[in-house]
């Protein structure tokens with residue numbers, strides 16, 4: 690089901706154009722079971738959706754809805770029990786250069802400089818070191834780290850490391866970039882600046898992005914559409930078209946369209962009346978009237 694939130698005519702027109710673009714990623718009837726000593730866990734059940742070329746899609750859902758399992762299957766790191774994934778019309782049968790990955794934990798090679806980290810992919814694909822270096826420089830420049838190309842990862846902040854991870858993933862020129870909670874370990878300020886920076890990168894590069902997040906505001910701020918999953922088993926709940934105009938700015942969080950999208954998704958993930966878990970009442974200290 691596709692949710693239709695109220696949207697301005699120019700936003701609706703943008704969605705019409707977006708849907709006419711070719712499909713970059715198609716997920717068809719994806720199912721994943723894990724056999725455990727306690728029985729079979731259905732991590733994903735009959736999940737289908739598609740993402741258009743240069744679309745920015747976020748995936749969100751309650752804990753355990755299968756986000757990580759999904760991204761591992763999309764990356765070709767896990768085999769589905771049923772269904773298939775097509776990238777640019779070709780079935781995914783393992784990891785491949787058509788898909789880039791950025792994870793929450795920094796996956797840079799600590800013994801290589803920024804430039805060498807970014808050159809690594811092109812060199813593995815057969816580029817000479819001169820052309821890999823030239824290419825790496827362009828990507829490093831794009832993520833704003835030219836001054837740090839000879840630095841090592843341990844000399845960089847968390848946000849800078851994630852910029853290098855993005856440059857490294859893009860240097861392989863993938864069709865689709867999968868980002869699994871890439872800003873989850875960053876402080877709020879760095880996170881906000883990385884979100885804005887990612888949108889700038891997305892504007893300048895021909896790339897389709899699928900971004901996994903727990904954060905509602907992040908999902909609404911970044912996405913064209915948001916795939917909402919249910920948990921236990923993980924399955925399709927709704928594809929939400931974000932009614933917020935582009936280009937996005939941090940001030941849009943106060944706009945009615947932003948609030949409506951956020952509210953809608955929050956209700957899908959946390960239905961009213963559903964108690965998640967009882968908070969245990971601990972009485973470990975004596976009552977103090979000044980501590981309330």
Ligand SMILES: Nc1ncnc2c1ncn2[C@@H]1O[C@H](COP(=O)(O)OP(=O)(O)OP(=O)(O)O)[C@@H](O)[C@H]1O
Pocket residue numbers: 723724725730731732751752753754755756757758759923
């Ligand atoms: N290797 C595994 N073996 C057994 N069960 C697994 C395995 N990997 C995931 N699961 C189960 O599959 C379900 C989905 O897990 P997954 O980690 O994909 O969810 P998630 O949405 O990423 O969760 P979270 O938001 O908490 O990180 C969960 O019930 C989990 O316990």
